Amino acid sequence: MEQVLTILIADDNPSDRILLKAILSQFGHNVISAVDGQDAVEKFDPHTIQLVCLDIKMPRKDGWEAALDIQRAAGEVFVPIIFLSGVTDPIALSNCLRIGGIDFISKPYSPALITAKLNAIVRLLVMQKTLEEQRDAMSLYNEKLLNDQEVAKVVYENITNSNCLKDSALSTIHYGTHTFNGDVILAAYKPNGGMHLLLGDFTGHGLSAAIGALPLADIFFDWTKKGFLMRQIIPEINARLKGVLPSNMFCSAAFIDIKVNNKSIEVWNGGxxxxxxxxxNVSKPVRFTSKNLPLGVLSPDEFECQIEPMSFASGDRLMAFSDGVYEALDLSGKMFCQSVLKPLYDGEVDAAQSIDWLTQQLEQEGVLENPHDDISCLSVRLDTSIGIDSPEYKVSKGHDETPADFSFEYVLNADSLRNTDPLPYVLQILTTVPGLSSFSSQIFMILSELYSNALEHGVLKLSSDKKNSSDGFSRYYEEREYNLANLQEGYVKISVKVTSENNNRALILYVEDSGSGFDFQSVNYDISNTELLYNRGLALLDQLCSKLEFSKGGSAVTAHYHWQVGLER
Amino acid sequence: MVESFFDEVTGCLTILVKGRFDYSCHKIFKEAFTGVTKVKECRVDLAGVTYLDSSALGMLLLLRDHVGAENEEIRLVNVNSAVIDILKMANFHRLFDIAE
Structure with a gap:
């Protein structure tokens, strides 16, 4: 551990000073001499001097005062100070150490002792230097890491956030244990009105947990926008997460589809x-228990999608939360699910205030100060106005005036009816029509009403009366699943025609099914909400279309949709 | 805390977990099965587990991946009711044989 030091020595006694200088120089160190304490303070430079030796008794400024001044001048740089002393008084010597000296050398000098002490100091200096370098490297690394995280966080939030979360029907809470949160809440308006919601909780916390949210959000937003259904989106998310996540990572999630046209929700709960x-009108809440494995556990061919449908009335509320809430510990150490949440499950909490109530409980029980898990919760006030005429779709119209003129026919027979949802594909073609994409939500709504009427009432011969009670409602959907799975024959034909004439554009949708039709003559649009109107969404269709015509005994329907381009606005 | 025994004769791997089954057990739990080949039967004894979080569920999936290659069933035994609730919420009873 040979190292050359630059040493400042101060001693008013010339012979002692010269002797010490001679000994130190002999070991190859650079020595700067000062004649008293004041001189030493003036000659001290923290950047060049690595060790200071001060005599205690000196004129102008004694060793102790000089030591304090030197330490002040050194600031953050560590410069060891050794006192030189002829005195042997223990109190004087211990004073030297108390004010920050690291050692003392007694006079008369012994070269052997000085060598040993210098070696010890060199070791100390080397250690100090290594520590300082590591500290600097660490703080630089930490700064870089935080900066990287900030950048990544912005990207992450841009991808997982949508302005739908600000919809007045929604309230959410979200507390993370790290910069990154392993919980996600996603919300997207569907093109035919209503909303898709997803609350997900990835294994673990922090960045490693958050990273899985990127493909999840990507598929969720993209596929919802394209008009895919919940039961198509969930398997796709599962397959993608299974593909990209390591096998010990997965995402417990709930997916909620709010369907405004038939006042119902569908819930998928996995974990x-x-x-x-x-x-x-009911005192206790209806519970949707987890009936599926979390996303990303099963391979696509093992994956099953168990969805529960339920009808709602405007003003009903739905609430979902992650296990950070469920398993949070109250002050007595009990899990929330066994203590605090009981009034919620028993229906004793006002549903409209449920989120505020929950936040208050989390605060009271000290969970928010010291969360062990990411915490998130969402509550939605169910209503048929959700996602209808939402600001997102109020795109300025009429920019695109290029005329379009085409038609096509898409016939789905039994096998395809079982396995395909044709609507996203039809919609994709229609949105290529210049100017029509701004009306895509209305078009999709018309299209999906026509198609589900044709499929459910025409081909599958389901009676809409069943949907009236909430009990009948789930039976209706069970029957729908069953009939569809066992469908042997039948067809739905979709014909699309787009025409342009001057500034007028028209879309004619013709949907025909293999069923026996229905008594369309009795449909009276003036009376709002006869059962038939309501159940078949005809009132809605009538509102959206400029003309609605039935033919072939009710088994075929033609919807006319008109729009204009080039208007002053 | 995790302990494991492998019976060379019967090919039965037993993994015993105690206390909190969470990320702190990750390394040792993984070591309990990665070194062992020719597992014919696997028992995970959760008698002493007071709490189990989602990373523990992830570890069980890892075990299933490792042992499941030979298509052997994994049994979770002596599972207390609080832990069963968590396993059921994640529908893990469809992947593992769970016994109280």
Whole structure:
């Protein structure tokens, strides 16, 4: 550990000073001499001097005062100070150490002792230097890491956030244990009105947990926008997560489809605590228990999608939360699910205030100060106005005036009816029509109403009367699943025609099914909400289309949709 | 805390977990099965587990991946009711044989 030091020595006694200088120089160190304490302070430079030796008794400024001044001048740089002393008084010597000296050398000098002490100091200096370098490297690394995280966080939030989360029907809470949150809440308007919601909780916390949210959000937003259904989106997310995540990582999640046209929700729960639906006229909430494995566990061919449908009335509320809430510990150490949440499950909490109530409980029980897990919760006030005429779709119209003129026919027979949802594909073609994409939500709504009427009432021969009670409602959907799975024959034909004439554009949708039709003559649009109108969404269709015509005994329907281009606005 | 025994004769791997089954067990739990080949039967004894989080579920999936290559069933035994609730919420009873 040979190292050349630059040493400042101060001693008013010339012979002692010269002797010490001679000894130190002999070991190859650079020596700067000062004649007293004041001189030493003036000659001290923290950047060049690595060791200071001060005599205690000196004129002008003694060793102790000089030591304090030198330490002040050194600031953050560590410069060891050794006192030189002829005195042997223990109190004087211990004073030297108390004010920050690291050692003392007694006079008369012994070269052997000085060598030993210098070696010890060199070791100390080397260690100090290594520590300082490591500290600097660490703080630089930490700064870089935080900066990287900030950048990544912005990207992450841009991808996982949508302005739908600001919809007045939604309230959410979101507390992370790290910069990154392993929980996600996603919300997207569907093109035919209503909304898709997803609350997900990835294994673990922090960045490693958050990273899985990127493909999840990507598929969720993209596929919802394209008009795919919940039961098509979930398997796709599962397959993608299974493909990209390591096998010990997965995402517990709940997917909620709010369907405004038939006032119902569909819930898929894979690994989250029960979702709660609070109907206004019932005292206890309806619970949607997890019936699926979390996303990303099963391979696509093993994956099953168990979805529960339920009808709602405007003003009912649905609530979902991650296990960070469910398993949070209250002050007595009990899990929330066994203590705090009981009034919620028993229907004793006002559903409209449920989120505020929950936040208050989390605060009271000290969970928010010291969360062990990411915490998130969402509550949605169910209503038929959700996603209808939402600002997102109020795109300025009429920019694109290029005329279009085409038609096509798409016939789905039994096999395809079982396995395909044709609507996203039809919609994709229609949105290529210049100017029509700004109306895509209305077009999709018309299209999906026509198609589900044709499929459910025409081909599958389901009676809409069943949908009236909430019990009948789930039976209706069970029957729909069953009939569709066992469908042997039948067809739905979709014909699309787009025409342009001057500034007028028209879309004619013709949908025909293999069923026996229905008594369309009795449909009276003036009376709002006869059962038939309501159940078949005809009132809605009538509102959206400029003309609605039935033919072939009700088994075929033609919807006319008109729009204009080049208008002053 | 994780302990494991492998019976060379019967090919039965037993993994015993105690206390909190969470990320802190990750390394040792993984070591409990990665070194062992020719597992014919696997038992995970959760009698002493007071709490289990999602990373523990992830570890069980890792075990299933490792042992499941030979298509052997994994049994979770002595599972207390609080832990069963968590396993059921994640529908893990469809992947593992769970016994109280």
């Amino acid at each position: 989250l605590p029960d979702l709660l639906l609070f109907p206004q």
